Amino acid sequence: MTNLIPTVGEQAEEMPCLNERQLRSLIEHTSDIITILNNDGAIRYESPSITHVLGYEPKELLGKDAFDLVHPDDRAATRQFFTHAIQAGKAGRPRQFRCRHKDGSWRVLEAISSLFLEEARPIGFIVNSRDITERKQLETQLAFAQKMESIGQLAAGIAHEINTPAQYVGDNIRFLQDAFCDLEKLLKSYEQLLDENKNETVAPALIAEIDATTAAVDLAYLMEEIPQAIQQSLQGIGRVTKIVQAMKEFSHPGTEEKVETDLNKAIETTLTVARNEWKYVADMVSDFDPALPPVRCLPGELNQVVLNLVVNAAHAIADVVGNNGKGTITVGTRHAGDWVEIRVSDTGAGIPEAIRTKIFDPFFTTKGIGKGTGQGLAIAHSVIADKHGGAISYETEMGKGTTFLIRLPFNPSTSQTEAVL
Amino acid sequence: MKKHILFVDDEPNVLQGLQRMLRSLREEWEMTFVGSGAEALQRLAQAPFDVIVSDMRMPHMDGAQLLTEVMQRHPEVVRIVLSGQANQEVVMKAVGPTHQYLAKPCDPESLKALVNQTSALRELLTDATLKGLVTSMKSLPSLPSLFLKIVDALKTPDASIQQVVQIVAQDVGMTAKILQLVNSAFFGLRRRVDDLPRAISLLGFDAIKSLVLSLHVFSQCDQAMLSKYALHTLWDHSFATGACARLIARLEKQAQPVVDAVVTAGMLHDCGKLVLATNLPELYGQALTLAREQGLPSWEAERATFGATHAEVGAYLLGIWGLPNTIVEALAFHHCPAQSQEKTLSPLTIVHTANALAHEQTPAAESLAFLLDLDYLTMLGQADRLPEWREQCMTVLQGGGQ
Numbered sequence: 001m002t003n004l005i006p007t008v009g010e011q012a013e014e015m016p017c018l019n020e021r022q023l024r025s026l027i028e029h030t031s032d033i034i035t036i037l038n039n040d041g042a043i044r045y046e047s048p049s050i051t052h053v054l055g056y057e058p059k060e061l062l063g064k065d066a067f068d069l070v071h072p073d074d075r076a077a078t079r080q081f082f083t084h085a086i087q088a089g090k091a092g093r094p095r096q097f098r099c100r101h102k103d104g105s106w107r108v109l110e111a112i113s114s115l116f117l118e119e120a121r122p123i124g125f126i127v128n129s130r131d132i133t134e135r136k137q138l139e140t141q142l143a144f145a146q147k148m149e150s151i152g153q154l155a156a157g158i159a160h161e162i163n164t165p166a167q168y169v170g171d172n173i174r175f176l177q178d179a180f181c182d183l184e185k186l187l188k189s190y191e192q193l194l195d196e197n198k199n200e201t202v203a204p205a206l207i208a209e210i211d212a213t214t215a216a217v218d219l220a221y222l223m224e225e226i227p228q229a230i231q232q233s234l235q236g237i238g239r240v241t242k243i244v245q246a247m248k249e250f251s252h253p254g255t256e257e258k259v260e261t262d263l264n265k266a267i268e269t270t271l272t273v274a275r276n277e278w279k280y281v282a283d284m285v286s287d288f289d290p291a292l293p294p295v296r297c298l299p300g301e302l303n304q305v306v307l308n309l310v311v312n313a314a315h316a317i318a319d320v321v322g323n324n325g326k327g328t329i330t331v332g333t334r335h336a337g338d339w340v341e342i343r344v345s346d347t348g349a350g351i352p353e354a355i356r357t358k359i360f361d362p363f364f365t366t367k368g369i370g371k372g373t374g375q376g377l378a379i380a381h382s383v384i385a386d387k388h389g390g391a392i393s394y395e396t397e398m399g400k401g402t403t404f405l406i407r408l409p410f411n412p413s414t415s416q417t418e419a420v421l
Numbered sequence: 422m423k424k425h426i427l428f429v430d431d432e433p434n435v436l437q438g439l440q441r442m443l444r445s446l447r448e449e450w451e452m453t454f455v456g457s458g459a460e461a462l463q464r465l466a467q468a469p470f471d472v473i474v475s476d477m478r479m480p481h482m483d484g485a486q487l488l489t490e491v492m493q494r495h496p497e498v499v500r501i502v503l504s505g506q507a508n509q510e511v512v513m514k515a516v517g518p519t520h521q522y523l524a525k526p527c528d529p530e531s532l533k534a535l536v537n538q539t540s541a542l543r544e545l546l547t548d549a550t551l552k553g554l555v556t557s558m559k560s561l562p563s564l565p566s567l568f569l570k571i572v573d574a575l576k577t578p579d580a581s582i583q584q585v586v587q588i589v590a591q592d593v594g595m596t597a598k599i600l601q602l603v604n605s606a607f608f609g610l611r612r613r614v615d616d617l618p619r620a621i622s623l624l625g626f627d628a629i630k631s632l633v634l635s636l637h638v639f640s641q642c643d644q645a646m647l648s649k650y651a652l653h654t655l656w657d658h659s660f661a662t663g664a665c666a667r668l669i670a671r672l673e674k675q676a677q678p679v680v681d682a683v684v685t686a687g688m689l690h691d692c693g694k695l696v697l698a699t700n701l702p703e704l705y706g707q708a709l710t711l712a713r714e715q716g717l718p719s720w721e722a723e724r725a726t727f728g729a730t731h732a733e734v735g736a737y738l739l740g741i742w743g744l745p746n747t748i749v750e751a752l753a754f755h756h757c758p759a760q761s762q763e764k765t766l767s768p769l770t771i772v773h774t775a776n777a778l779a780h781e782q783t784p785a786a787e788s789l790a791f792l793l794d795l796d797y798l799t800m801l802g803q804a805d806r807l808p809e810w811r812e813q814c815m816t817v818l819q820g821g822g823q
Contacts, residue, residue: 174529
């Protein structure tokens, strides 16, 4: 926006020059806050819109250190950002930080800065900032809504995954109960046989009775089925345990900081949790790099991204195969130089040309009304690019399928950092 | 005779578990276990089955598809879903072709009881065509004016659950369908509910809305059919029978659950007529003519024409829909209560009497002698109560209120 003010430089000759009164009027009526700071950060000018946004009168701020208004947690990084901009001699990308309102509350501002020149010499900078508090709140709510949506969907799937083993474990135990009654009957006859044998008075009728009971309870069947019933019940309990464990790991409550994470394991967990979403339409092939080193990341958020991609892959395949057969989802990891790559490929229909530019847009969805908030890929992009300094891209071919590729830097703290607010 | 039951599930462990758990029934049931919809259809084509119990989510062909296919190819088979599905949207897909829904994990007693009950009901109807006809019914047709009313009400944003109750309570088909849904585990409820207002509040406004507006669980009776067979009187008579039944139950100081059951049974007691008239209109017309010309009670004319009466047809339908036994029993024997095992004052007694008293009040009434089994009432020691019941019912019916 500052570029529009023609006095700044090169575009001046193409625009009519404004006199001082016009310029002042322009600055005073913009809703953004325009601040001029000295090199040391002291406020030299504050436009009247500051009163509306932060509650202060411009006068009361003159000469004060602008960074004192910034939230202590954001202060150092913000100051460094502006200093960098001055040293580099050019304006940086928009920067977000919290500022104290006169009433004590915190507002989130987004600012861009440019150099303030006097006779081609930088004597400070011009900061153009706007209040994005509400936008930030909305973004947080949307991200939360998306998470709730996928958890709600997952919960139904997980219930199904647990109900199935619960059914057959119950049935098997019921069978074991019946079988034990039969065996007990038989065992009692054998005990009697043993006693009679000791007294050398075995009655032929007893032998006949044992034969009859053996046939009636179908001993051969019981001997074959009992071990299997036990085996399968244990399997069922194992499945329930596994999914409950996976759910616990998947949700990762409270990890706000990047931690060293075994990505292969995290992805495997996500695939387990989401199993009910894909198992009816696709076979899952995992192609993990066994030598993948741990990666510093936000595991909860990354799981969410992988989940979104896998669910999308399953939907893409379901649209193609319907109820006739299955497709394939391939999930792989790879170590490539300074990067770690995660690939999620499907054998769906591919992304049509017409929507390719929109798929990362918030609210863009190809699913029916009420089926998706259209936040999945937008959030994936924000998590990968903004929070991890990585990149997310895709390759798609109509009729063949789509591959999403996530690239994460190994050590995000040394690569291009974009602080997480 | 052994019942033939077909179990379908894509999870081998579930099939084997069922097989072992149900082994104790091997003398009563002939059981077949298959792992896919395609295999199930193949088996059905080879041999007759009484009941199919299918999983819902399976690859290639899911439970809803399979049961729809079974309904078309083998309408006489009773269709039960046994599913661990918790996603309501998927569950609703099964509502159309499914008689009853069981939720996994399901205790063996419920499964055994359900299969036994449905297969026992099959003895009510011996004729295979008639059996197939009833099992293939997805809904009972509603009175068109009530159908429009309910659709309107559900589309109105501020409609209340009371309005829904008020409309549904006037219609035979809607009442039956709502009770089917609530008495099956479609919505995870699976309780024995015979009281309509409770059934509706358990389902909730939103579920009923999508069931009616998107899944079309109610249907409309053909207008021409209504006038041709004078069917509209059926709604008035059903409502009146329900009202009389309520009155008698209250006079006899019955507990609230009995009052609820008899009102519902009274409302539904003639639903078999709807099944016959809408599916076999010509034969139904013949039965009406036969009854009129020879002065026979309707059910005798029906037995001569169809080999079964509307009471048996209706009881069979509500039975496979999973309505409580008291209601099914009251329906099945509402013309011949003496044939029932129950020898005390029961919902059956009340519905039997209420039906007779309500008929007495209509212009084209069949004579009371046809309708009321006085010997039965005498045997129960209730004959001396009749005058009071009648007097009270007259007052209510003539007053036009309840």
